[in-house]
Amino acid sequence: MRFYDCKTAPSPRRARIFIAEKGIEIETVEVDLRSGEHLKEEFVALNAHATVPVLQLEDGTCLSSTTAIWHYLDAVHPDPPLMGASPIERGRVADLQWHIEMGGFMAMAEYMRNSAQGFKGRALTGPVKYDQIPALAERGKQRIERFLAEVDDLVGEKPFVAGDAFTVADIDLLVLIDFAAWRKLALPADATHARRWYDAVSARPSAAL
Amino acid sequence: MRFYDCKTAPSPRRARIFIAEKGIEIETVEVDLRSGEHLKEEFVALNAHATVPVLQLEDGTCLSSTTAIWHYLDAVHPDPPLMGASPIERGRVADLQWHIEMGGFMAMAEYMRNSAQGFKGRALTGPVKYDQIPALAERGKQRIERFLAEVDDLVGEKPFVAGDAFTVADIDLLVLIDFAAWRKLALPADATHARRWYDAVSARPSAAL
Numbered sequence: 064m065r066f067y068d069c070k071t072a073p074s075p076r077r078a079r080i081f082i083a084e085k086g087i088e089i090e091t092v093e094v095d096l097r098s099g100e101h102l103k104e105e106f107v108a109l110n111a112h113a114t115v116p117v118l119q120l121e122d123g124t125c126l127s128s129t130t131a132i133w134h135y136l137d138a139v140h141p142d143p144p145l146m147g148a149s150p151i152e153r154g155r156v157a158d159l160q161w162h163i164e165m166g167g168f169m170a171m172a173e174y175m176r177n178s179a180q181g182f183k184g185r186a187l188t189g190p191v192k193y194d195q196i197p198a199l200a201e202r203g204k205q206r207i208e209r210f211l212a213e214v215d216d217l218v219g220e221k222p223f224v225a226g227d228a229f230t231v232a233d234i235d236l237l238v239l240i241d242f243a244a245w246r247k248l249a250l251p252a253d254a255t256h257a258r259r260w261y262d263a264v265s266a267r268p269s270a271a272l
Numbered sequence: 273m274r275f276y277d278c279k280t281a282p283s284p285r286r287a288r289i290f291i292a293e294k295g296i297e298i299e300t301v302e303v304d305l306r307s308g309e310h311l312k313e314e315f316v317a318l319n320a321h322a323t324v325p326v327l328q329l330e331d332g333t334c335l336s337s338t339t340a341i342w343h344y345l346d347a348v349h350p351d352p353p354l355m356g357a358s359p360i361e362r363g364r365v366a367d368l369q370w371h372i373e374m375g376g377f378m379a380m381a382e383y384m385r386n387s388a389q390g391f392k393g394r395a396l397t398g399p400v401k402y403d404q405i406p407a408l409a410e411r412g413k414q415r416i417e418r419f420l421a422e423v424d425d426l427v428g429e430k431p432f433v434a435g436d437a438f439t440v441a442d443i444d445l446l447v448l449i450d451f452a453a454w455r456k457l458a459l460p461a462d463a464t465h466a467r468r469w470y471d472a473v474s475a476r477p478s479a480a481l
Contacts, residue, residue: 112371118363126363128370134356135363147343154327154335154344161337162321169378191418198405209400 066091067109067117069101073168073242075116076272077129080234083269085140089118102190114188130160133231145230156225159217159232163224166210167239173203175246207248214240215254222263229264237264275300276318276326278310282377282451284325285481286338289443292478294349298327311399323397339369342440354439365434368426368441372433375419376448382412384455416457423449424463431472438473446473 066082066089068075082089094100094115101113110117110127118132119125126132137146147153176182177200186193214236218224224232240250240261250257264270275291275298277284291298303309303324310322319326319336327341328334335341346355356362385391386409395402423445427433433441449459449470459466473479 120360120363122360124360124364126367128367128374130370131363131367134366135359138359138362150344150347151329151331151333153347154329154340155333157343158335158337158340161339165337187415193411193414196405196407196411199408202402202405205402206396 064089064121065119067094067106067115067119068092069094069096069115072096072115073171073238074114074129076238077231077234078116078118078132079272080238080269081133081136081145081231083272084143084145084229084234084267085136087136087140107190111190112188113190144228145234147225147230148228152225152228156230156232159225160230160235163232163235163239167207167235168242170203170206170210171239171242171246173199174207175203177203204248207243211240211243211248211250212254214250214257216256218256218260220256223260229267233260233264237261237270273298273330274328276303276315276324276328277301278303278305278324281305281324282380282447283323283338285447286440286443287325287327287341288481289447289478290342290345290354290440292481293352293354293438293443293476294345296345296349316399320399321397322399353437354443356434356439357437361434361437365439365441368434369439369444372441372444372448376416376444377451379412379415379419380448380451380455382408383416384412386412413457416452420449420452420457420459421463423459423466425465427465427469429465432469438476442469442473446470446479 066078068079068091070093094106096115100106101115107113109119109125112127114127116129116132117125117127118135120135126135133146137144147156176186177195177197183195184192186195217236221227223229224236243249250261275287277288277300279302303315305324309315310324316322318328318334321336323336325338325341326334326336327344329344335344342355346353356365385395386404386406392404393401395404430436432438433445452458459470
């Protein structure tokens with residue numbers, strides 16, 4: 064098994080933290096996105112979508128989405144359960160994770176990819192070139208600001224996003240907040256539940272990865 | 273348990289077909305999106321995202337994303353396995369489903385919501401009003417056309433998208449193709465594998481729902 068990673072990108076970090084929390088050892092290959100290694104023939108042969116992370120399994124199957132990597136590893140290594148233990152928890156964690164991905168990561172991607180100079184002509188991941196759309200950058204920024212304003216209510220008094228246990232919903236929210244901070248977008252100053260939660264999850268050894 | 277549905281929208285159909293394939297009976301409530309019932313106080317109290325489908329569980333939990341509804345029901349009713357039986361299948365099905373959702377449904381949503389008269393001022397689902405972005409409609413149309421051109425290779429010689437068994441990857445691809453047809457976008461005429469697959473899955477009783 065081989066994990067194709069990139070230390071500077073947010074998506075692979077979602078998989079890295081999961082792998083660390085499960086306590087799994089996987090051979091890791093660093094892919095240099097800055098020099099465009101993900102767009103080269105050798106890498107596109109593994110993943111036609113030209114994105115990281117990728118988990119290559121023993122039989123050659125390449126999983127090229129974070130959720131698929133999570134589902135595979137969770138089925139092979141059920142403990143600790145990071146995607147919910149009971150059916151209700153599995154549903155609730157999947158729901159929270161999906162909303163954080165759609166409302167948070169998709170909004171950040173809209174903002175970043177349609178405004179940053181380095182993404183000119185590359186407004187979507189993948190091999191096809193798409194021009195930046197300035198109005199979409201603006202919409203993405205509005206959306207991520209609205210999302211960050213709602214994190215305090217999302218977390219509330221609970222130790223973790225989904226309740227008493229650390230799950231993929233915490234992984235996604237942590238990675239998203241650090242990604243947003245890179246563009247100077249932060250949790251509101253009075254988001255005390257969210258800040259308490261953020262400090263706790265950031266202190267876990269997996270968060271340093 | 274109660275399922276909040278809308279017969280005319282593509283997302284709830286993804287859950288409806290899944291429920292039918294599992295052979296589960298669930299009390300269903302029709303939500304009239306055309307008259308804006310999903311934006312009214314009573315419904316937003318169940319689902320702040322103001323979208324269908326919603327699955328309300330016995331304990332009051334409301335799952336408001338199709339994937340969460342699938343994961344909950346799959347954990348309670350594992351047979352037939354619609355999300356993969358083995359760990360590798362679970363990973364592969366999750367991967368295919370994610371790519372169909374991102375490359376297919378997201379592209380259709382970009383196209384539809386940013387061009388149709390009926391979505392003026394409602395370019396994203398949810399309670400917040402966002403203006404349509406014409407350039408995003410155009411990009412969405414290009415993306416969905418590219419996606420449809422690739423379905424033949426995605427299906428290939430296999431009976432189903434993920435291999436020998438019908439899964440959520442088939443559900444999503446079927447619903448997507450019918451959704452695209454509604455806007456006069458179709459599989460290429462020479463997509464023989466895709467058309468053979470489409471005819472087979474469309475003939476299943478669940479597809480009539």
